[in-house]
Amino acid sequence: MTITSKDIHNLEDLFVHQLQAMYYAEKEIHKAMPKMVGKTSDTSLRTAIESHMKEGDTQIARLEQVFKMLGKPPQAVGCATIDGLSKEAGDVVNNLTDKHLLDAALVAAVQGVEHYEITCYGTLIAWARQLGRQQIVDLLEKTLQEEKAMDKKLTTMAESQINRLAA
Numbered sequence: 001m002t003i004t005s006k007d008i009h010n011l012e013d014l015f016v017h018q019l020q021a022m023y024y025a026e027k028e029i030h031k032a033m034p035k036m037v038g039k040t041s042d043t044s045l046r047t048a049i050e051s052h053m054k055e056g057d058t059q060i061a062r063l064e065q066v067f068k069m070l071g072k073p074p075q076a077v078g079c080a081t082i083d084g085l086s087k088e089a090g091d092v093v094n095n096l097t098d099k100h101l102l103d104a105a106l107v108a109a110v111q112g113v114e115h116y117e118i119t120c121y122g123t124l125i126a127w128a129r130q131l132g133r134q135q136i137v138d139l140l141e142k143t144l145q146e147e148k149a150m151d152k153k154l155t156t157m158a159e160s161q162i163n164r165l166a167a
């Protein structure tokens with residue numbers, strides 16, 4: 001959704017907008033991941049993505065908790081970035097037939113999503129800290145650490161085996 005000055009007057013409004021966009025993003029990721037994970041024949045890659053999908057349930061619940069702390073109903077607003085990332089990921093994964101190339105592309109696609117999540121949660125945390133909402137900072141820090149850990153895990157998997165098999 002486009003940001004308009006009509007709805008956003010202060011940093012808390014901007015925070016809520018970003019929170020709504022992240023709520024949308026997490027839900028979209030939740031829908032897109034099962035389709036993507038079904039394409040890989042690499043068991044450890046599948047296990048890593050599936051366990052991160054379970055973390056995603058908790059991450060969505062944390063966002064709902066943040067809405068509650070702010071006294072707002074959980075509401076999602078469209079996020080063009082995540083739409084683009086999941087479309088791109090879907091195109092690549094659906095069009096590759098070589099299983100090793102597909103795995104390398106899948107890791108890249110999931111890491112693209114993780115990096116986007118890392119930047120958004122980083123912003124939310126910085127703004128929550130500025131707003132003096134330490135409980136929100138603490139809650140979202142847990143999610144940020146999970147996103148960073150997933151990114152690191154994928155880098156290790158790609159560099160230790162997946163990229164070599166694809167070459």
Ligand SMILES: [Fe+2]
Pocket residue numbers: 052113114117147150
């Ligand atoms: Fe994630």
